[in-house]
Amino acid sequence: MALSRRTLLGLAAAVPVSAALAACGGSSGPGKGGAATYWYLNGQPQEGVRAGAVDAFNKAHPDTQIEDTTFQNDAYKTKIKTAIGAGQAPTVIWGWGGGTLRAYAEAGQVEDLTPWFDENPDVRKGLFPSSFGAATVDGKIYAMPCETVQPIVLYYNKRVFDQVKVEPPETWDDIMALVPKFNAKGIAPFALGGQSRWTNMMWLEFLFDRIGGPEVFQAAIEGEKNAWSHPDALKALTALQDLVKADGFVKGFSSITADSNADQALLYTGRAAMMLHGAWSYGIQQADGGDFVSSDSLGFMTFPAVEGGKGDLSNTVGNPAQYLSVSAKASAEQKKIAKDFFATGILQEEEVKQWIGNGSVPIRLGTEKLLAASDNAEFLQFTYDIASKAKVFVQSWDQALSPTAAETLLDNIVKLFQLSISPQQFASNLNAVTAA
Amino acid sequence: MSTLTAKQDVRRPQRSILPWLATPALLLFTGFAVVPLVGVFALSFTTWDGIGSIRLTGLTSWRAVLTDPGLPHALWVTFLVMAVSWAVQTPLSILLGTFLAGRQRYRAVLGVVYFVPLMLSSAAIAIAYEALLDPNFGLGAGLKIQALSQDWLGRPGLAFGVVIFVVSWQFVPFHSLIYQGGVQQIPKSLYEAAQLDGAGRVRQFFSITLPQLKYTIITSSTLMVVGSLTFFDLIFVLTEGGPGDATRVLALDMYKRGFQASLMGPASAIAVILVLVGLALALLLRRLGGRDAAASQLEGAS
Numbered sequence: 001m002a003l004s005r006r007t008l009l010g011l012a013a014a015v016p017v018s019a020a021l022a023a024c025g026g027s028s029g030p031g032k033g034g035a036a037t038y039w040y041l042n043g044q045p046q047e048g049v050r051a052g053a054v055d056a057f058n059k060a061h062p063d064t065q066i067e068d069t070t071f072q073n074d075a076y077k078t079k080i081k082t083a084i085g086a087g088q089a090p091t092v093i094w095g096w097g098g099g100t101l102r103a104y105a106e107a108g109q110v111e112d113l114t115p116w117f118d119e120n121p122d123v124r125k126g127l128f129p130s131s132f133g134a135a136t137v138d139g140k141i142y143a144m145p146c147e148t149v150q151p152i153v154l155y156y157n158k159r160v161f162d163q164v165k166v167e168p169p170e171t172w173d174d175i176m177a178l179v180p181k182f183n184a185k186g187i188a189p190f191a192l193g194g195q196s197r198w199t200n201m202m203w204l205e206f207l208f209d210r211i212g213g214p215e216v217f218q219a220a221i222e223g224e225k226n227a228w229s230h231p232d233a234l235k236a237l238t239a240l241q242d243l244v245k246a247d248g249f250v251k252g253f254s255s256i257t258a259d260s261n262a263d264q265a266l267l268y269t270g271r272a273a274m275m276l277h278g279a280w281s282y283g284i285q286q287a288d289g290g291d292f293v294s295s296d297s298l299g300f301m302t303f304p305a306v307e308g309g310k311g312d313l314s315n316t317v318g319n320p321a322q323y324l325s326v327s328a329k330a331s332a333e334q335k336k337i338a339k340d341f342f343a344t345g346i347l348q349e350e351e352v353k354q355w356i357g358n359g360s361v362p363i364r365l366g367t368e369k370l371l372a373a374s375d376n377a378e379f380l381q382f383t384y385d386i387a388s389k390a391k392v393f394v395q396s397w398d399q400a401l402s403p404t405a406a407e408t409l410l411d412n413i414v415k416l417f418q419l420s421i422s423p424q425q426f427a428s429n430l431n432a433v434t435a436a
Numbered sequence: 437m438s439t440l441t442a443k444q445d446v447r448r449p450q451r452s453i454l455p456w457l458a459t460p461a462l463l464l465f466t467g468f469a470v471v472p473l474v475g476v477f478a479l480s481f482t483t484w485d486g487i488g489s490i491r492l493t494g495l496t497s498w499r500a501v502l503t504d505p506g507l508p509h510a511l512w513v514t515f516l517v518m519a520v521s522w523a524v525q526t527p528l529s530i531l532l533g534t535f536l537a538g539r540q541r542y543r544a545v546l547g548v549v550y551f552v553p554l555m556l557s558s559a560a561i562a563i564a565y566e567a568l569l570d571p572n573f574g575l576g577a578g579l580k581i582q583a584l585s586q587d588w589l590g591r592p593g594l595a596f597g598v599v600i601f602v603v604s605w606q607f608v609p610f611h612s613l614i615y616q617g618g619v620q621q622i623p624k625s626l627y628e629a630a631q632l633d634g635a636g637r638v639r640q641f642f643s644i645t646l647p648q649l650k651y652t653i654i655t656s657s658t659l660m661v662v663g664s665l666t667f668f669d670l671i672f673v674l675t676e677g678g679p680g681d682a683t684r685v686l687a688l689d690m691y692k693r694g695f696q697a698s699l700m701g702p703a704s705a706i707a708v709i710l711v712l713v714g715l716a717l718a719l720l721l722r723r724l725g726g727r728d729a730a731a732s733q734l735e736g737a738s
Contacts, residue, residue: 107489252586
C-alpha cells in the first residue's frame with residue numbers, strides 16, 4: 001500500500017508541471033487562408049445537389065476553392081457544435097437556424113451578415129421572406145437561407161386506403177376512427193421512426209397548433225412561466241397518448257430510426273397506411289419506393305383539424321429553410337469566398353432545377369413555372385402553397401428552442417410516447433427548462 | 437523480502453536506466469489522462485455552453501447534478517450494466533476459456549473463429565445489431581420468426597437485455613482469451629494428482645481449475661467492471677440511452693449533457709464522479725483479491 005501511495009503523490013506533484021506544459025502548447029486554430037471549408041449533411045438525393053452547387057462554384061472560380069465534407073444528420077449536430085466551441089469550425093456552417101444559431105451568435109462565433117445583405121439587396125429579394133425569421137437573432141441576420149422549404153406533411157398510401165376501403169381523414173376524430181380499421185387488417189395506421197425522437201416531436205407540433213393555436217408554443221419559446229401547462233397543451237398531450245394507447249403507431253416504433261429510412265419503407269411497402277414526415281421524404285420515397293410515387297400511390301395532405309381547436313388549418317410546422325452562416329474565426333480570404341459562394345453559388349438555376357427534380361421546393365421566389373412543368377408538379381405546388389400561404393410557419397421545436405431545452409424536450413417526448421410519463425409530468429418537466 | 441533487496445543491490449548500475457524506460461508511458465499518461473482530468477475538474481466549477489466564454493460559477497454545476505433525479509438513475513443503470521454483464525460474462529468466459537485451453541486442433545480452430553467479434557469496432561457491432569433487431573425489416577421479419585420481431589430497443593427491459601447481450605457478445609471472447617492463458621498455466625501435476633485420487637472432470641474443475649484461476653478472475657473482473665463504466669460507443673449507437681433513459685449509463689449521461697444539451701459544467705461534474713467511482717471500484721477489487729496480489733499463484737503446486 002505504501003508504494004502505491006507514493007506513486008499517487010508523485011503523480012499529484014507531476015500534475016501542475018504538465019498542466020503548465022500543456023498551457024504553452026497553444027492551439028493550431030482553424031485552417032489558415034487558402035480554401036474555404038464547408039460542412040453539410042450527407043444522404044441522397046440532397047447530398048448530390050449540395051455537392052453539385054459546390055462543384056459548379058469551384059469550376060467557375062478555379063483560384064478560390066471550397067472544400068466540402070459531409071456528415072450524417074444526428075452526428076453532425078454534435079460535431080458542428082464541438083468544432084465551433086473548439087474554434088475549428090468550417091468557414092461555411094450549415095444549420096437549421098433558430099435556437100442553435102442564437103447560441104452561436106451570442107457567443108460571437110458567426111459573422112453578422114446584415115451589412116452584407118444591405119450591400120447585396122438582390123440576394124435577399126430573390127428568397128422567400130418567411131425564410132429569414134429563423135436566420136435573425138435580435139434583429140440581425142446571422143445566416144443565409146438556402147436550399148428548400150420543408151413543411152411537415154401527412155403522407156398516406158393510396159393502395160392501402162383502397163384495400164381497406166376507407167377515405168383519407170379530414171379531422172382528428174377521423175384519424176382515431178381509422179386506427180382500429182387498419183389494425184384489424186394487420187396494417188399499422190402510422191409509420192414512425194420513434195428512436196430518432198424528432199420524428200415524434202412533429203406530432204406534438206401539429207397537435208399543439210391545431211388544438212391551441214400557435215400562441216401556446218410561442219409562449220414556451222418566449223419563456224413564459226408554466227407555458228406547457230396551458231389547458232390546450234395538456235389536451236394535445238393527452239390526445240397524443242390516446243393515439244398511442246389505441247395502437248395508432250406501428251408496433252415497435254421506438255426501435256425504428258429515421259436515419260435508415262425504415263419508417264418511410266413501412267409506408268411504401270404498404271405495411272403502414274399513413275406517416276407524418278417532412279416534405280423531404282417525398283424525394284426519398286421516390287428514390288427508394290420503386291414505382292410507389294410514379295404510380296400515384298402516394299397521397300399527401302396537410303395535418304387535419306381537431307374538432308373545437310383554435311389553430312388555423314393553413315398553419316404549418318417544419319423547416320422554413322436551411323441556413324448557412326460564416327464562421328467568425330475564418331480568415332478574411334475564406335470569408336470572402338464564402339460570401340461569393342452565397343451570392344453566386346447558392347440556389348443558382350441548375351441547383352434550383354435539381355431541387356425541383358427530386359421533389360422539393362427551393363426557397364427562391366418566382367419558380368412557379370418550373371414547379372408546374374416538373375414531373376412532381378402536384379406535390380411541389382402543394383408544398384409551395386403550404387409554404388407561401390401559411391398564416392404561421394412554426395419552426396421545428398428542437399431547432400427553435402435553445403439546445404439545453406431541446407434536449408429535455410426530446411427526452412420527455414420519448415417518455416410521453418412510451419406512456420411512461422403523464423401529460424402533467426411532461427408539462428412540469430418542460431416548464432422547468434423553458435421558463436426564463 | 438530481504439533476498440529481493442539484496443538482489444537489487446547487486447544490480448544497482450542497471451537501475452539508473454530503468455526509470456527512464458517508464459517515461460514515455462508516463463508522459464502519455466500525464467498528457468492524455470492527468471491533464472484532461474484536471475481540466476475537467478476545473479470545468480466542473482464553471483458554466484459553459486461549449487461555444488461561448490467560460491464563466492466561473494462555483495458549485496452551481498455540482499448542485500445541479502447532485503439534485504437531478506437523473507443522476508441516481510444513471511448510477512443505478514451503470515451499476516446494473518456492470519453487475520449483470522459481469523454475472524453473464526464471467527461464467528461464460530471461464531467455461532469457454534477452460535474449453536479452449538485444451539490442445540485439440542478443433543478447439544484451436546473454434547478459438548480463432550470465436551475471436552472474430554474482438555476484431556470488430558463497437559460502432560460496427562452496434563449498427564449491425566440495430567439493423568438485425570429492426571422489428572419490421574430485421575432478422576425476425578426476414579426469417580419470419582415472430583418471436584424475434586420484438587420491440588427490442590423500444591421497451592426498457594428488452595433494450596437493457598439487448599445491451600447486456602451485445603456487450604457480452606463483444607467481450608466474452610476477450611475474457612475467454614485471458615482465462616485460456618490462465619488455465620494453460622496450471623501445472624499438469626495438479627490434475628495428475630487429482631486423477632490418481634479419483635477426481636472426475638467436474639470435481640477437477642471446481643477443486644483445481646477455479647481456485648487456481650483466482651487471480652485471473654480478479655484481473656478479468658477488474659477489466660470488466662471498470663471497463664463497463666466507460667461503455668459508451670456501443671450503447672450510444674445502439675439505443676442512444678433510450679428508450680427514454682432506460683439505458684442511459686453515466687458516461688452517456690455525461691455526453692448528452694455536455695454535447696447535446698450544451699451543459700459542459702454539469703457534464704464535467706459527472707465526469708469527475710465517473711473517475712471517482714472507477715478508482716473506488718479498482719481499489720475495492722484489489723482489496724478483494726487479497727493484499728498481496730503478487731504472491732505466488734501456485735500455492736501447493738511445487
